[in-house]
Amino acid sequence: MAFFPEPPRRHGAGSGPDVAVLLCNLGTPDAPTAPALRRYLAQFLADPRVVEIPRLVWMAILHGLILRVRPAKSAAKYASIWKPEGSPLKVWTEKQAKLLQGLLGERGLRVRVAHAMRYGTPAIAAQLDALKREGVQRVLVLPAYPQYSGATTASVIDDVARWALRSRHVPELRFVNRYHDDPGHIAALAQSVREHWQREGRGEKLVMSFHGMPERTLHLGDPYHCECLKTGRLLAEALGLKDGEWLVSFQSRFGKAKWLQPYTEPSLVKLAKGGVKAVDLICPGFAADCLETLEEIDQEARAAFLAAGGQRFGYVPCLNDHPAGMRALAALAERHLQGWPTAAPHPDTLALQRQRALAAGAKE
Numbered sequence: 633m634a635f636f637p638e639p640p641r642r643h644g645a646g647s648g649p650d651v652a653v654l655l656c657n658l659g660t661p662d663a664p665t666a667p668a669l670r671r672y673l674a675q676f677l678a679d680p681r682v683v684e685i686p687r688l689v690w691m692a693i694l695h696g697l698i699l700r701v702r703p704a705k706s707a708a709k710y711a712s713i714w715k716p717e718g719s720p721l722k723v724w725t726e727k728q729a730k731l732l733q734g735l736l737g738e739r740g741l742r743v744r745v746a747h748a749m750r751y752g753t754p755a756i757a758a759q760l761d762a763l764k765r766e767g768v769q770r771v772l773v774l775p776a777y778p779q780y781s782g783a784t785t786a787s788v789i790d791d792v793a794r795w796a797l798r799s800r801h802v803p804e805l806r807f808v809n810r811y812h813d814d815p816g817h818i819a820a821l822a823q824s825v826r827e828h829w830q831r832e833g834r835g836e837k838l839v840m841s842f843h844g845m846p847e848r849t850l851h852l853g854d855p856y857h858c859e860c861l862k863t864g865r866l867l868a869e870a871l872g873l874k875d876g877e878w879l880v881s882f883q884s885r886f887g888k889a890k891w892l893q894p895y896t897e898p899s900l901v902k903l904a905k906g907g908v909k910a911v912d913l914i915c916p917g918f919a920a921d922c923l924e925t926l927e928e929i930d931q932e933a934r935a936a937f938l939a940a941g942g943q944r945f946g947y948v949p950c951l952n953d954h955p956a957g958m959r960a961l962a963a964l965a966e967r968h969l970q971g972w973p974t975a976a977p978h979p980d981t982l983a984l985q986r987q988r989a990l991a992a993g994a995k996e
């Protein structure tokens with residue numbers, strides 16, 4: 633067997649786009665059940681980018697403890713947010729890829745858009761293989777994480793690099809590492825908050841809750857914390873919020889270590905106990921609604937705020953398929969595609985390709 637087995641590639645007449653965009657998100661279990669959660673968490677939490685403690689110790693804790701207890705607990709949480717078509721993260725990511733395909737087409741770009749998940753399916757490697765089989769020679773990898781972190785963005789890059797290691801003919805690759813301060817993205821977030829205020833009224837404070845990371849990663853040089861703060865500041869500026877009308881907090885703490893602070897739920901409880909009756913909460917670090925927003929925030933954090941004396945908790949959905957969010961993503965992709973051949977080939981070129989293919993024995 634060859635060391636670098638290659639899937640057959642399509643050449644010549646009628647071939648598809650040369651360039652692809654691969655929209656990557658985290659991944660999600662196949663079903664809201666304990667066995668599906670065990671498979672998903674085993675892959676996710678074994679990633680050394682996600683849990684940075686010595687391998688042998690961590691594998692013993694993961695398999696000896698966490699994978700025995702957490703799958704059933706998490707499955708019950710997933711069951712509470714599951715849609716008829718599947719996990720919200722999967723449903724939104726598929727829809728985003730379709731919309732992005734349409735928007736890039738409208739911008740006159742001849743590009744193939746696919747989506748992939750870092751954990752679970754469709755796997756990044758499988759999607760890259762499929763794109764190569766279609767004749768794609770250049771891939772823009774677009775992780776759906778506005779803020780760069782080692783645990784998310786770099787882990788996608790690792791996975792693409794692992795795939796490249798076993799490929800003979802590696803396509804040209806580009807990565808979008810971040811878009812936390814992209815003006816179009818910030819404007820889309822601001823628009824979604826204003827629309828929420830129009831629909832449901834405006835709270836006294838806007839809480840911007842980001843997924844947490846161990847605090848240690850900040851001291852080790854991970855830019856995630858700074859990028860979250862910058863997104864928060866730019867969003868507050870775009871909304872004309874004054875100091876004291878907004879705050880950034882961090883959710884989804886995992887394990888015993890100290891994570892980035894302030895923590896979201898205790899912050900909400902403190903606000904309620906301090907007399908704040910109505911808050912709005914947005915999760916600007918998530919491109920799509922998922923367990924962490926729909927269950928942890930819109931269910932658990934809401935309940936904690938109300939139990940502490942709050943009266944109104946307004947959850948602002950993630951950008952999901954928001955037209956302004958999708959336009960910002962398309963514009964971002966277009967900028968990163970600059971210089972790649974995304975124009976439709978000239979009709980003469982197509983005619984020549986067809987002639988050559990026919991001469992080589994291809995069927996019309």
Ligand SMILES: C=CC1=C(C)c2cc3[nH]c(cc4nc(cc5[nH]c(cc1n2)c(C)c5CCC(=O)O)C(CCC(=O)O)=C4C)c(C)c3C=C
Nearest residue numbers: 658659660661682706721781783843845886917922923924
């Ligand atoms: C948006 C950025 C994310 C960062 C940063 C991040 C870091 C991070 N996460 C864990 C552990 C878990 N995260 C879980 C779910 C989850 N995490 C993100 C995003 C980020 N994670 C998303 C989008 C989701 C939801 C997926 C879905 O299916 O809806 C989970 C699984 C759920 C559970 O059992 O609680 C875990 C575990 C760590 C340890 C970490 C940083 C080091």
Ligand SMILES: [Fe+2]
Nearest residue numbers: 658843884924
């Ligand atoms: Fe997470």
Ligand SMILES: [Fe+2]
Nearest residue numbers: 884923924928
């Ligand atoms: Fe969580």
